[in-house]
Amino acid sequence: MNELRRLPVWHSVRIGLIGGVIMLYICLVGMVEVFGRSDIIERVISLGQVLLLLTGLGAGYLAARRAGEPTNALTVLISGVVAGGLTGGLLTGLVVIGSVVNLRAVFINASPALYNALTLGAGPNGAWIPLVGGAALGLVAALFCLLPRRVRQSIVNGLVGVLLAGLFSGLLRVILAARPGWSAELGRFLFASEGLTLAGALLFFILAGGLALLWSQSQATVRERITRLPEAQRKTLRWAMLGLAVILILIFPQISGAFIAQVIVLVGIFALMGLGLNITLGMAGLFDLGFVAFFAISAYTVGLLTSTGEHGIAQWSWWAAAPVGVLLAMIAGAFFGLPVLGIRGDYLAIATLGFGEIVRLLVGSDFLRPWLGGSFGILAIPKPWIGNLELAGPQQIYYLAVFGAVLVAFVAVRLRDSRLGRAWMAIREDEDVAEALGINLVQTKLLAYMLGGAFAGLGGAIFAALVGSIFPHSMNLLVSVNVVALLIVGGMGSIPGVIVGAFALIGLPELFREFDEYRYLLYGIALIAMMLAKPEGLWPSAAIRRELHTDETDETETNPGSSSTVPAS
Amino acid sequence: MAILEVENVHTYYGHIHALKGLSLTVEQGEIVTLIGANGAGKTTTLNTISGLLRPREGRIRLRGEDLTTIPPHEIVARGVVQVPEGRRVFARLTVQENLEMGAYVQKDSRRVREGIERVFTLFPRLKERRQQLAGTLSGGEQQMLAMGRALMAQPKVLLLDEPSMGLAPVLVDSIFATIKRLNDDGATILLVEQNARMALQIAHRGYVLQTGEVVLSDTGENLRQNEMVRKAYLGIQ
Numbered sequence: 001m002n003e004l005r006r007l008p009v010w011h012s013v014r015i016g017l018i019g020g021v022i023m024l025y026i027c028l029v030g031m032v033e034v035f036g037r038s039d040i041i042e043r044v045i046s047l048g049q050v051l052l053l054l055t056g057l058g059a060g061y062l063a064a065r066r067a068g069e070p071t072n073a074l075t076v077l078i079s080g081v082v083a084g085g086l087t088g089g090l091l092t093g094l095v096v097i098g099s100v101v102n103l104r105a106v107f108i109n110a111s112p113a114l115y116n117a118l119t120l121g122a123g124p125n126g127a128w129i130p131l132v133g134g135a136a137l138g139l140v141a142a143l144f145c146l147l148p149r150r151v152r153q154s155i156v157n158g159l160v161g162v163l164l165a166g167l168f169s170g171l172l173r174v175i176l177a178a179r180p181g182w183s184a185e186l187g188r189f190l191f192a193s194e195g196l197t198l199a200g201a202l203l204f205f206i207l208a209g210g211l212a213l214l215w216s217q218s219q220a221t222v223r224e225r226i227t228r229l230p231e232a233q234r235k236t237l238r239w240a241m242l243g244l245a246v247i248l249i250l251i252f253p254q255i256s257g258a259f260i261a262q263v264i265v266l267v268g269i270f271a272l273m274g275l276g277l278n279i280t281l282g283m284a285g286l287f288d289l290g291f292v293a294f295f296a297i298s299a300y301t302v303g304l305l306t307s308t309g310e311h312g313i314a315q316w317s318w319w320a321a322a323p324v325g326v327l328l329a330m331i332a333g334a335f336f337g338l339p340v341l342g343i344r345g346d347y348l349a350i351a352t353l354g355f356g357e358i359v360r361l362l363v364g365s366d367f368l369r370p371w372l373g374g375s376f377g378i379l380a381i382p383k384p385w386i387g388n389l390e391l392a393g394p395q396q397i398y399y400l401a402v403f404g405a406v407l408v409a410f411v412a413v414r415l416r417d418s419r420l421g422r423a424w425m426a427i428r429e430d431e432d433v434a435e436a437l438g439i440n441l442v443q444t445k446l447l448a449y450m451l452g453g454a455f456a457g458l459g460g461a462i463f464a465a466l467v468g469s470i471f472p473h474s475m476n477l478l479v480s481v482n483v484v485a486l487l488i489v490g491g492m493g494s495i496p497g498v499i500v501g502a503f504a505l506i507g508l509p510e511l512f513r514e515f516d517e518y519r520y521l522l523y524g525i526a527l528i529a530m531m532l533a534k535p536e537g538l539w540p541s542a543a544i545r546r547e548l549h550t551d552e553t554d555e556t557e558t559n560p561g562s563s564s565t566v567p568a569s
Numbered sequence: 570m571a572i573l574e575v576e577n578v579h580t581y582y583g584h585i586h587a588l589k590g591l592s593l594t595v596e597q598g599e600i601v602t603l604i605g606a607n608g609a610g611k612t613t614t615l616n617t618i619s620g621l622l623r624p625r626e627g628r629i630r631l632r633g634e635d636l637t638t639i640p641p642h643e644i645v646a647r648g649v650v651q652v653p654e655g656r657r658v659f660a661r662l663t664v665q666e667n668l669e670m671g672a673y674v675q676k677d678s679r680r681v682r683e684g685i686e687r688v689f690t691l692f693p694r695l696k697e698r699r700q701q702l703a704g705t706l707s708g709g710e711q712q713m714l715a716m717g718r719a720l721m722a723q724p725k726v727l728l729l730d731e732p733s734m735g736l737a738p739v740l741v742d743s744i745f746a747t748i749k750r751l752n753d754d755g756a757t758i759l760l761v762e763q764n765a766r767m768a769l770q771i772a773h774r775g776y777v778l779q780t781g782e783v784v785l786s787d788t789g790e791n792l793r794q795n796e797m798v799r800k801a802y803l804g805i806q
Contacts, residue, residue: 419673419676422669422670422673423673425659425662425670426659426670426673429659429660429661429662430657430659432621432653432657433653433657433659435621435641435642436619436621436641436645436650436651436652436653436719437645437650437670437671437673437674437718437722438641438642438643438645438646438650438673438674438722439642439673440640440642441642543661543662544661546661546702547660547661547702547704
């Protein structure tokens with residue numbers, strides 16, 4: 001076995017087998033079929049096929065790149081072909097076995113339709129096709145490996161451009177078709193009823209690839225030009241960019257249409273909750289798995305105070321009710337915080353998990369049904385008004401959500417840099433020492449729970465306005481888990497990270513609603529990949545970034561000459 | 570009058586009677602050391618003084634003011650600051666940030682800067698490493714940082730819990746030299762140590778603790794000569 005490992009082909013075999021197993025998995029869980037329904041380029045290639053192609057190409061590329069370092073082109077090509085061939089070969093094996101034994105008893109998706117898809121319609125007689133196809137993909141990937149870096153980059157960018165355009169073709173088409181004239185014409189030219197047209201795909205490829213090429217060539221000069229500008233002009237440039245961004249944000253919902261606006265509102269609501277949990281968990285280090293409780297309390301408060309339906313008690317305007325909701329969420333933060341002041345770490349997570357469930361069960365209970373509507377929830381929550389303007393749909397509530405998120409993010413930044421923020425950080429790093437340094441643990445912890453609760457409460461209030469009705473089942477544990485996950489993905493303790501995390505974990509899955517059955521599978525894969533590749537998060541806070549990359553910065557920060565005089569201890 | 574008085578203190582961990590009527594005093598400008606075996610109640614005494622534990626009976630006074638009913642963060646603000654056992658620096662923060670954190674009770678930013686400069690004159694090594702993460706410092710440097718961090722709160726009495734624990738012998742010497750120097754600069758120190766030999770060399774007075782009670786108290790010099798102390802704690806037959 002060890003002899004074998006020394007052969008250069010060993011890596012290719014390993015990568016090929018891993019690729020093959022991934023392929024088998026993709027086939028047998030039925031992704032080929034479900035994703036096959038959505039075309040990237042109409043009648044040319046579907047998303048399911050893209051997945052298979054990418055796996056083959058990926059295996060070939062990884063194997064070829066690994067072989068490429070010290071050796072020659074021939075080894076690179078052979079490595080690619082071996083890995084690709086093996087990846088496809090496992091599918092050949094599947095088709096052969098599948099044609100003899102009925103696999104459907106175990107794998108419901110191992111149907112003749114799958115075999116036909118894998119053999120391009122030839123059925124069992126074409127079992128060789130995946131093998132040869134895989135080898136061919138491996139060869140292509142290996143050839144790709146040999147191209148100069150700049151060319152490789154623009155090809156990848158072009159393909160990514162086409163893939164993204166294809167994935168979002170439905171949304172883009174609707175946006176373009178909404179305006180008659182040239183916009184609708186362009187839409188018809190680029191997009192077919194399903195996926196891109198061939199011409200559209202070509203255009204996107206050239207556009208994305210070409211732009212990337214241009215940028216990679218001119219990037220250095222542009223950067224230099226900007227740094228050479230006088231300070232005053234650079235300031236103007238920065239303001240201009242900021243202004244442009246603000247204008248884009250303001251007109252965005254009018255361009256994007258209601259669906260995307262709704263997605264952004266959801267992202268905003270989760271960003272608000274994320275910013276709240278970022279205070280309790282990210283800054284103060286207090287684990288809270290029942291965070292949905294604050295969201296629910298505020299949403300229900302706003303619902304009860306504004307509803308014109310049977311459970312409404314006051315018929316207030318949203319603007320009067322929202323502060324009350326936020327305030328109650330804040331008080332709930334103190335109320336829930338008090339009993340768990342002495343609990344730390346994992347135990348705290350479990351205790352707070354209980355709070356979330358208590359709130360959900362209470363609002364859904366028959367006992368409180370006369371007041372809270374039980375599982376039928378609270379209906380007929382009116383929309384907020386600004387003067388004579390009703391924030392009727394997601395395209396208007398968008399502004400509420402964006403403004404709320406920006407405001408809270410600003411407050412969060414100010415809090416982080418305040419004395420209170422430092423006290424939270426001390427508690428997160430070491431509670432006992434924090435106490436020994438004169439930090440009032442009770443007050444500081446309660447403030448973390450209260451402010452975190454208040455931020456989540458604002459999210460709940462906006463949620464009530466967005467959907468117009470609230471049900472206990474929207475207040476489930478998954479919301480809390482999502483908020484924790486978006487914090488981890490974005491980067492614990494980092495405020496921009498929360499926004500990025502909300503887009504990645506809430507926005508993206510919403511946009512791919514059509515693949516709903518695989519949503520949590522992909523979600524899980526993404527989380528695992530994330531923790532392996534970038535454990536500090538997408539946009540980590542300064543402290544975490546430093547900690548995980550000390551080996552890179554150490555050299556520059558310590559004085560190597562003086563360190564020899566220190567006795568190690 | 571003694572700056573710190575501990576009078577007939579009884580502290581419990583649940584049902585376990587950890588301190589059984591312990592009394593001691595620390596005078597202004599003194600180093601007083603508590604020596605004793607594991608479990609004798611040394612750390613418990615410090616934790617009781619700093620308010621992390623509450624005595625069931627007895628009084629603790631700082632310049633006559635009763636500390637027993639005051640919460641720990643206010644005890645720090647009144648000038649009793651503890652350096653916890655095992656250093657416990659904030660590993661993910663830089664040296665500078667650790668020191669700033671130590672000045673939490675100090676609201677005047679000018680005095681915080683002065684405090685940091687003072688710590689850097691005391692420990693030039695820390696100045697060299699001010700931007701380094703505290704977790705990457707050596708054990709000795711971490712102990713210096715822990716002491717420096719406590720000094721940032723401008724303590725009237727500094728409580729040191731096992732400063733030499735887990736350090737290489739060379740560093741133990743330098744840590745004790747530092748403690749002596751702090752004291753020469755006017756700091757009042759209550760020192761808990763397992764390393765009784767070193768502690769008694771620099772201490773003006775010492776108390777020997779056994780199972781939560783003071784069994785012996787004398788000057789550092791006399792305790793070093795004491796037959797029982799030599800046998801039990803200095804390992805001299």
